[in-house]
Amino acid sequence: MTTPLLQGKTGLVFGVANDRSYAWHIASALIAHGARCAFQHLPGDKNERRTRMACEKIEGAGDLTLYPCDASKDEDLDSVFDAYTKKHERLDFVIHSIAFADREWLSYGKFTETPREAYLSAIDISAYTLAAMAHRAAEPMKATGGGSILAMSYYGAEKIVPGYNVMGVAKAALECTMRYLAGELGQHNIRVNTISGGPLKTLASSAVGGIGAMLESTPIKAPLKRNVEGADVGGAAVFLVSDLASGITAENIYVDCGVNAVGV
Numbered sequence: 001m002t003t004p005l006l007q008g009k010t011g012l013v014f015g016v017a018n019d020r021s022y023a024w025h026i027a028s029a030l031i032a033h034g035a036r037c038a039f040q041h042l043p044g045d046k047n048e049r050r051t052r053m054a055c056e057k058i059e060g061a062g063d064l065t066l067y068p069c070d071a072s073k074d075e076d077l078d079s080v081f082d083a084y085t086k087k088h089e090r091l092d093f094v095i096h097s098i099a100f101a102d103r104e105w106l107s108y109g110k111f112t113e114t115p116r117e118a119y120l121s122a123i124d125i126s127a128y129t130l131a132a133m134a135h136r137a138a139e140p141m142k143a144t145g146g147g148s149i150l151a152m153s154y155y156g157a158e159k160i161v162p163g164y165n166v167m168g169v170a171k172a173a174l175e176c177t178m179r180y181l182a183g184e185l186g187q188h189n190i191r192v193n194t195i196s197g198g199p200l201k202t203l204a205s206s207a208v209g210g211i212g213a214m215l216e217s218t219p220i221k222a223p224l225k226r227n228v229e230g231a232d233v234g235g236a237a238v239f240l241v242s243d244l245a246s247g248i249t250a251e252n253i254y255v256d257c258g259v260n261a262v263g264v
C-alpha cells in the first residue's frame with residue numbers, strides 16, 4: 001500500500017463557514033490524503049455550530065479542534081496560534097480561505113463611490129490577514145523544517161470584473177502580499193502561494209454583484225467547458241501543501257477550468 005501524500009502533516013484551516021466553502025473542499029481533500037486539520041470559525045455560538053456541522057461531514061476529520069477568531073483582531077489571531085501550538089507538535093500548513101467586503105459596494109457602478117472605511121476593511125480582512133497569519137506561523141514552521149501557506153485569490157485581482165470592485169483591489173494586495181512573504185520566508189523552507197479559483201456558489205460569492213454572470217459565462221468561454229468544482233481546488237491545494245510542490249513558492253496557480261487564458 002502506498003503512503004498517503006500528506007501523512008504526518010498537520011495544519012490550520014481558516015474559512016470553513018459551511019460545506020460549500022472553498023476551505024471545506026480544501027480541508028476535505030487534505031484529510032483524504034492523510035493530513036490532520038484544526039479549524040477556525042468566526043466567534044459566536046452560531047458560527048461555531050455552523051463550522052462544526054460542516055466539519056463533521058468531512059470523512060476522516062476525527063475529533064474536531066475548532067478555534068474562534070475574527071482575523072481583523074490581532075489578539076484573536078494570537079490566541080488561535082498559541083492554542084494550536086500548545087496542542088500540536090507541528091504546523092505544516094496554513095490555509096487562508098477568508099475574505100470580506102461590504103456587499104453594498106460590490107455591484108457594477110459602485111466602485112467609484114467606495115468609502116475609505118469599506119476599502120480599508122476589505123484589504124485588512126482579505127489581504128493583511130495573510131501577513132498576520134504568516135508572521136505567527138513562521139516560528140512553529142521553522143521548528144520542523146518548513147511549511148506551506150496557501151491563500152485563495154480570484155482573477156478580479158488582475159482584470160476588471162464588473163461588480164468585483166474593492167474585492168479585486170484586496171485580491172491584488174493578497175497576491176502581492178503572498179509574493180513578499182514568499183521572498184522572506186523561503187530561506188526557512190516556508191512556501192507561500194495562492195490559488196486563483198473560478199467562481200463557486202458560496203456565502204461570500206453571493207455578495208458579489210456579478211457572480212451570476214461569471215457562473216453563466218465560464219462554461220461557454222472556458223477551455224474545459226464547465227464551472228470549477230470545490231474538488232478541483234481541493235486537489236490543487238493537496239499538491240501545493242505536499243512535498244511534490246517543494247520547489248513552488250511565490251506562485252499564483254489558476255484553478256478555473258482555463259478561463260483566465262481566454263482572450264475573447
Ligand SMILES: NC(=O)c1ccc[n+]([C@@H]2O[C@H](COP(=O)([O-])OP(=O)(O)OC[C@H]3O[C@@H](n4cnc5c(N)ncnc54)[C@H](O)[C@@H]3O)[C@@H](O)[C@H]2O)c1
Nearest residue numbers: 015017021022070071098099152154199200202203204205
Ligand atoms: N466562491 C468564489 O467564487 C471564489 C472564487 C475565488 C476565490 N474565492 C475566495 O475563496 C475564499 C473563501 O471564500 P468562499 O467563496 O469559500 O466563501 P465562504 O463564505 O464560504 O468563506 C469565506 C470565509 O471568510 C470568513 N471570514 C470573513 N470575515 C472574517 C474575519 N473577519 N475573520 C475570520 N474569518 C472571516 C467567513 O467566516 C467564511 O468562513 C475567499 O478568499 C474568497 O475570496 C472565492
